[in-house]
Amino acid sequence: xxxxxxxxxxxxxxxxxDLSPQELEKFQKSDDYPVLKRINDASQNLKAPTFNDQALLxxxxxxxxxxxxxxxxxxxxxIPNWAYAAAAVVIAFGLFYVMTMKSHFETGFxxxxxxxxPDNSEVKLNANSHLDYKTLGWKSNRALQLDGEAFFDxxxxxxxxxxxxxxxxxxxxxxxxxxxxxxxxxxxCMEGKVRVTSTVLKKNVILLPGDAVRVVNNSLxxxxxxxxxxxxxxxxxTFKNTPINQVLMSLENQFNITLDKSNIDSNKRFTGAxxxxxxxxxxxxxxxxxxxxxxxxxxxxxILLNSNNNN
Amino acid sequence: xxxxxxSVCEEINYEHLFRTHSKxxxxxxxxxCGDRQQAEDIVQxxxxxxxxxxxxxxxxxxxxxxxxxxxxLFLNEVAHKKIVLQHQSLSFNDRTNESPExxxxxxxxxxxxxxxxxxxxxxxxxxxxxxxxxxxKYSEISEIVGVSVKAVEKRMSLxxxxxxxxxGNI
Numbered sequence: 001x002x003x004x005x006x007x008x009x010x011x012x013x014x015x016x017x018d019l020s021p022q023e024l025e026k027f028q029k030s031d032d033y034p035v036l037k038r039i040n041d042a043s044q045n046l047k048a049p050t051f052n053d054q055a056l057l058x059x060x061x062x063x064x065x066x067x068x069x070x071x072x073x074x075x076x077x078x079i080p081n082w083a084y085a086a087a088a089v090v091i092a093f094g095l096f097y098v099m100t101m102k103s104h105f106e107t108g109f110x111x112x113x114x115x116x117x118p119d120n121s122e123v124k125l126n127a128n129s130h131l132d133y134k135t136l137g138w139k140s141n142r143a144l145q146l147d148g149e150a151f152f153d154x155x156x157x158x159x160x161x162x163x164x165x166x167x168x169x170x171x172x173x174x175x176x177x178x179x180x181x182x183x184x185x186x187x188x189c190m191e192g193k194v195r196v197t198s199t200v201l202k203k204n205v206i207l208l209p210g211d212a213v214r215v216v217n218n219s220l221x222x223x224x225x226x227x228x229x230x231x232x233x234x235x236x237x238t239f240k241n242t243p244i245n246q247v248l249m250s251l252e253n254q255f256n257i258t259l260d261k262s263n264i265d266s267n268k269r270f271t272g273a274x275x276x277x278x279x280x281x282x283x284x285x286x287x288x289x290x291x292x293x294x295x296x297x298x299x300x301x302x303i304l305l306n307s308n309n310n311n
Numbered sequence: 312x313x314x315x316x317x318s319v320c321e322e323i324n325y326e327h328l329f330r331t332h333s334k335x336x337x338x339x340x341x342x343x344c345g346d347r348q349q350a351e352d353i354v355q356x357x358x359x360x361x362x363x364x365x366x367x368x369x370x371x372x373x374x375x376x377x378x379x380x381x382x383x384l385f386l387n388e389v390a391h392k393k394i395v396l397q398h399q400s401l402s403f404n405d406r407t408n409e410s411p412e413x414x415x416x417x418x419x420x421x422x423x424x425x426x427x428x429x430x431x432x433x434x435x436x437x438x439x440x441x442x443x444x445x446x447x448k449y450s451e452i453s454e455i456v457g458v459s460v461k462a463v464e465k466r467m468s469l470x471x472x473x474x475x476x477x478x479g480n481i
Binding site for chain 2: 059
């Protein structure tokens with residue numbers, strides 16, 4: 001057999017009719033050829049058993065139809081639908097909470113508080129003051145709600161606004177002081193530029209360093225102050241031609257006392273300063289230049305102020 | 312319809328696939344196992360599987376999918392018994408003028424041949440029969456069986472050599 005077989009695909013090539021005439025001739029002379037030829041001829045006459053494809057197709061169609069209509073068993077979801085709804089509600093609440101989240105700061109009597117805002121701006125809250133701002137989107141909307149007195153050291157950036165009941169302060173610079181109590185509104189600019197808008201008077205003032213403005217009795221007063229003057233953040237409250245009521249209110253806030261101001265002339269103005277450390281000294285520094293005397297009610301703790309001139 | 316967009320899930324296409332391939336698929340499995348019932352079952356299961364996965368099988372790839380599935384189904388049948396191929400005997404219409412002795416001898420040879428083919432190793436047998444009965448080209452067989460054309464040729468030659476040796480000289 002080996003005489004004519006050249007490779008192990010030789011017979012396969014013969015079957016396929018791919019032998020060259022020379023190869024075929026040589027192969028036909030071999031002993032194996034008649035047998036192999038007979039095997040080949042005979043095997044080509046073999047037949048596979050009949051295969052009833054129509055019957056099987058019908059059966060298949062039946063099976064396939066059955067399969068498509070057969071209930072496929074209950075599919076239990078890993079995460080039920082209500083869980084999605086619940087999650088959505090939780091997320092909605094969370095978002096709502098974050099969007100409207102406000103930071104609130106508050107100082108009581110005799111308290112001072114330093115607050116660092118998200119952009120590193122600093123706010124010093126004086127006694128008995130409230131400060132509110134939205135934490136989210138602070139960088140794009142720097143707006144604060146203030147009731148009381150606060151000193152601002154603002155970082156550069158978008159406009160920085162302080163809203164109060166009586167007016168709005170828009171920062172064009174960096175350091176300023178705001179007082180907003182009841183109908184009294186006072187702004188002092190220490191550095192840069194500050195625009196003050198009085199909502200009551202519908203007026204606009206731009207303050208430069210050393211400028212100050214106040215709204216009192218529905219009129220706008222502007223004055224200058226020395227930048228070197230100490231301010232309340234350093235433990236001393238300074239006033240310049242300020243209504244006496246305002247000065248005394250500041251004193252009340254600082255020392256947590258109650259003053260009876262019924263006997264004094266509220267139109268008087270005070271220029272000067274009082275310390276935050278010593279009540280007696282503070283009372284003296286106000287009452288002496290204003291020509292006032294004071295007496296303490298032992299029971300109620302109320303300090304009664306009297307005008308010396310009237311007595 | 313564009314060939315690429317033909318969906319196996321459509322009844323017409325599915326039926327077309329069945330008509331084109333079921334017979335040769337049946338033969339292929341039959342050559343492997345020699346059991347008509349088993350072959351029919353495997354063909355049926357294969358087409359059921361095709362229908363079940365019709366959305367995942369591309370029409371053009373359906374043929375090789377069918378053969379692969381059939382092959383695997385066959386392999387999954389753990390014990391396949393020693394088999395006896397039962398080929399339909401052929402009518403020798405063109406040889407009716409032969410002598411009775413010749414016919415006898417011819418029939419004997421056929422019986423012997425069938426037996427020897429049945430004794431062939433499965434891999435050689437399926438290649439040999441796919442080539443001789445189904446008249447498939449080697450390239451086509453290689454696709455069906457899942458081996459290279461070279462391997463198919465080798466198996467074919469080996470099958471012939473084995474047959475030749477077992478049948479001896481006649």
